[in-house]
Amino acid sequence: MSEYANLLFEVEQGIGVVSINRPKALNALNGATIHELDDLFTKLATDSSVKVVILTGSGEKSFVAGADITEMQNMSAMEGRNWGKVAQAVFNKIENLPQPVIAAVNGYALGGGCELAMACDIRIASEQAKFGQPEVSLGIPPGFGGTQRLPRLVGKGRAKELLFCGDMIDAAEAYRIGLVNQVVGAEELMNAAKAMAGKIITRAPLAVKVCKAAVNEGLDIDLESGMAYEAEVFGLCFATEDQKVGMRAFVEKRKPNFCEK
């Protein structure tokens, strides 16, 4: 039994699978779901038994069809601002989780759903997934990071087209513009996400965490500062057992067995 009303969570062989579970509303994000995501990802950050997280949507049809429109329709300006800020903070928490997070996009990823997928490190989509930022048809811009993360992922021009027109794109187009890393058949989606998670788990955990932090830090600062950050963390990793284990295994022509968490 999940301790959450709107999320399912299970851990198998170091992989934590989080499913947004409001299939009747196509997994739309209401306040309660955002609150539960906040709680779960706060716990995951210090859970050393979970090495990689996969985030997906329950049901056949939808990853997340956006923020819950019924809940937003009567919001005041102040409430809208607060709602955006609260959800932004939760998405930032997901983006900065020490462990890698893979979005397994099984269907609609619209509005806040597309923004949630973009807060993950890697996106794997099923062939039937659809992406879009349709907010301008509702009289609002994206408010969960879409105006910021989308151009960083696909470039300014493509992002503006998606933001201004509000059209949906299919998985093949999302792959073509760099919004997703991989497209697979619907039946294969979780296997593909688990295969990637499993591969990451065999690599040195601290080195993977450092890669994630360096990419996230570096994209928001100038190149020189990013290089300085990289040099620091690169150096620090030489003080880890995993660096000895990894390099010794290479020299001895065998697979490494990493130990650091």
Ligand code: HXC
């Ligand atoms: C609340 C939603 C919902 C949403 C779907 N539902 N999306 N409820 N909020 N975002 C509900 C429907 O009301 C319906 O409930 C049920 O889910 C099934 O949806 P249908 O529309 O009947 O399904 P279908 O015809 O297949 O169309 C699928 C769809 C469409 C194309 C995904 O549901 C749709 O356009 N949804 C809204 C997408 C959207 O605009 N997202 C952006 C939201 S704004 P009932 O009770 O009738 O069965 C946003 C802003 C983020 O995300 C930033 C805020 C600060």
